[in-house]
Amino acid sequence: MIMMNIKSGRLLGCVLFGSLLFGCTHHHMIEASPANLQSSYVVPLSAGVILTADYCSYEFSMRRQGETHVFHLGETLCTNTKKLMGELFTTIEVLSLSGGIKDRKADVLVSPKLVDASVQVNRWRSEGVDALIIVEWTVTDRNGKVLLTKTVQGKAHTVGGPFSVDKTRNRAISLAIDEVFSESAKAFQQSIELRKVARAL
Amino acid sequence: MENKSLELKMVFEGVEAEKLQPEAANKAGWPVSGNTSPWEPGQSSARRGHRAERQGVLPKGLPVLAVVGSIGVFCIAGCSTLPVADVTEGGTELHTQVASKDGLSIGVAPLKEKDLLIKYFGVDLRKQSILPIYITIDNQSGASFLFLKNQASIALKGHQDTREHEQLDIPIEERKPTEGDYAAAAFFGGLAGALTLDLEGDSGRAIRHNILAKRLNTDTLSPSEHRSGFLYFHVPKEIEDTYILTIKFMNLETEETASVEFQGELLP
Numbered sequence: 001m002i003m004m005n006i007k008s009g010r011l012l013g014c015v016l017f018g019s020l021l022f023g024c025t026h027h028h029m030i031e032a033s034p035a036n037l038q039s040s041y042v043v044p045l046s047a048g049v050i051l052t053a054d055y056c057s058y059e060f061s062m063r064r065q066g067e068t069h070v071f072h073l074g075e076t077l078c079t080n081t082k083k084l085m086g087e088l089f090t091t092i093e094v095l096s097l098s099g100g101i102k103d104r105k106a107d108v109l110v111s112p113k114l115v116d117a118s119v120q121v122n123r124w125r126s127e128g129v130d131a132l133i134i135v136e137w138t139v140t141d142r143n144g145k146v147l148l149t150k151t152v153q154g155k156a157h158t159v160g161g162p163f164s165v166d167k168t169r170n171r172a173i174s175l176a177i178d179e180v181f182s183e184s185a186k187a188f189q190q191s192i193e194l195r196k197v198a199r200a201l
Numbered sequence: 202m203e204n205k206s207l208e209l210k211m212v213f214e215g216v217e218a219e220k221l222q223p224e225a226a227n228k229a230g231w232p233v234s235g236n237t238s239p240w241e242p243g244q245s246s247a248r249r250g251h252r253a254e255r256q257g258v259l260p261k262g263l264p265v266l267a268v269v270g271s272i273g274v275f276c277i278a279g280c281s282t283l284p285v286a287d288v289t290e291g292g293t294e295l296h297t298q299v300a301s302k303d304g305l306s307i308g309v310a311p312l313k314e315k316d317l318l319i320k321y322f323g324v325d326l327r328k329q330s331i332l333p334i335y336i337t338i339d340n341q342s343g344a345s346f347l348f349l350k351n352q353a354s355i356a357l358k359g360h361q362d363t364r365e366h367e368q369l370d371i372p373i374e375e376r377k378p379t380e381g382d383y384a385a386a387a388f389f390g391g392l393a394g395a396l397t398l399d400l401e402g403d404s405g406r407a408i409r410h411n412i413l414a415k416r417l418n419t420d421t422l423s424p425s426e427h428r429s430g431f432l433y434f435h436v437p438k439e440i441e442d443t444y445i446l447t448i449k450f451m452n453l454e455t456e457e458t459a460s461v462e463f464q465g466e467l468l469p
Contacts, residue, residue: 120410132414149347151418192423193345
């Protein structure tokens with residue numbers, strides 16, 4: 001019995017030591033609200049939205065105190081992009097690069113790209129968490145001529161206690177994504193370049 | 202484990218005892234024989250500690266103090282934040298050169314001064330071979346332009362030749378420089394796109410976050426629009442040559458690309 005206890009104690013020790021040494025990986029699904037549109041203006045164009053695998057399966061990872069945190073942002077970005085484009089353009093068609101985009105009838109092609117993401121956690125202090133998500137939108141015509149490129153930053157700052165860091169951080173990322181889409185909506189709706197294209201068609 | 206924590210306590214005790222004068226030590230309840238401290242110069246702290254243990258005079262309250270101190274040190278070291286300023290335009294501290302082309306007014310201000318780098322980035326980026334250049338663009342024309350971030354370049358005019366230097370490319374995933382980066386840096390004399398800045402850990406992450414948040418990105422400038430932000434270049438800190446900065450734009454209607462050049466000295 002004592003031998004068993006010693007053995008299991010050693011095993012437990014090894015497991016604990018291993019987890020301290022190599023850390024654990026935590027996966028976080030980030031949710032965001034649909035973009036808050038400040039205007040009801042719809043760009044009078046049909047759009048083909050090119051969603052790449054890089055964008056739709058994007059994961060941001062950070063190591064902190066021996067643990068790895070993986071944030072699955074791609075799915076949320078992709079869902080929100082489809083939703084936003086549906087509200088901004090008269091009609092949309094979701095395209096993938098592998099499916100071929102040449103024969104499509106859309107007036108313009110819109111491709112989003114996640115440029116960078118950053119999360120800064122200030123543990124034990126009241127400064128909280130800062131999240132930053134940068135997305136670049138490129139709009140081209142069917143011939144590939146660039147009509148508009150907009151880089152949009154979503155920034156968020158949240159404050160939480162030292163023992164709710166995960167919750168505070170995920171909320172910051174979620175709010176940063178919200179801002180990306182609200183700012184993107186504003187950029188598309190106010191774009192004089194897109195209005196010019198619509199007038200010319 | 203118990204021995205280890207005891208040893209740590211003793212090391213802590215040894216260091217504190219050195220600072221105390223015999224009289225003060227006596228008042229504080231430290232072991233003092235006559236006017237002579239039991240701690241002799243040249244003795245290691247651990248050995249002094251063993252003697253103290255033998256004498257059975259470990260001061261009370263020190264373990265608690267040690268634990269509280271350790272937590273304090275952990276908090277300070279593990280939770281670094283960078284209280285950095287945003288650039289306020291129109292300020293006099295940035296020495297901006299201004300040029301105009303095709304109705305675009307462009308201002309550039311390389312940040313070379315240590316105090317300004319610390320003010321805006323919380324760290325002396327020049328020590329990391331990074332040269333941040335603050336750019337302002339005003340579109341005073343009736344056309345739309347695309348600012349091409351990736352086509353901005355810097356060349357350094359030395360005594361013998363002119364060399365192009367790359368923009369700092371911050372990878373999406375946080376990582377430390379790999380052996381390949383160091384090899385590339387050694388091969389290209391540190392001028393290649395190798396990341397020299399350790400962007401892991403709390404302070405590294407804060408620097409990276411700040412660099413990204415202040416960066417000027419590829420963007421369309423509609424008529425009467427304004428943009429500002431930093432571009433970052435790999436420029437070894439010891440270089441004090443003349444720089445030639447080239448900024449490029451594309452007229453979205455005509456698809457013609459125009460460039461504007463700025464020349465200045467890298468000496469602070």
